[in-house]
Amino acid sequence: MATEPPQTPEAGELLGREFITAVVIFHESVGRLLGLTAVERKCLDILARRGPMAAKAICEHTGLTSGAVTGLVERLRAAGFVDRQTDPDDRRRIVVSLLPNPKLDEIRARVFGPLGADMAALTAGYSQEQLLTIADFLRRTTDVLVANTARVGAM
Template sequence: MTQVDPVDQAAELVGREFAMAVVVFHEAVGRLLGLSAVERKCLDLLQRLGPVTAGAIGEHTGLTTGAVTRMVDRLSKAGYVQRCPDPHDRRKVVVQLLPNERMDALMATAFGPFVGDMTAIMGRYDDNELSAILDFVRSTTDALLANTRRVTRLDPARPDG
């Protein structure tokens, strides 16, 4: 019988608890806006990147083209985004975040205390430790996106696959 390394077991548990906390937090924030966690994170993506194509949303989220199209349709109907001609290439369409004071106020309420908590946590580490932490988070993010794409391709119910 193979022995499980207690450090590996603890690391797996911490990772699972962390992932659960992130998903549950973003689901709660999404509910404030009447959105799913993925829809809410799409709005975050648009806030960070500005207007982008649906293809770019898919690249950043790991979602299929069909899933992105349906999500943009829902966000457009809810008044959060609009499709616009790409100013650099009129043959393309970009998805643009619309101004929304209600969303801004709810986001400030939801994230203000969290940002303060994260600032305090980050202040506990020196530059070398922060560099290692950020490398870990970036690498984990890349692995999550790659595995989202992989799992999405396996889904037999996927409408565009």
């Protein structure tokens, strides 16, 4: 099922906006299953991928202010998803860790198992060269989004 690439910059921008909207709405839906916002759920994802991290690092990865991260971590702690400890090497630093959570594991399996299968089926239709191009696009798009998140956060 080949599709025609966007023929104008406007059509390319619209396609990008539709994609980003679908991602955000998907993660809002997943967050709702856990009683979380998309940002709170993605914070859990960052901790799952990167392991325990300082609150300051969460600020850097999310573009949120330290006050916003403090509130986010408190909500996640109260809901039983994370623990926060004072760093033994620097008592001014708080380290946030993901806690084992059967509900989170069950939701991940129910949601991301089928999504992973669908994405595997989707990518099976692309050549290795096309997949390398897609990976390059995603890496560069991520870099652009991270840079612009920082720019917007500094406003």
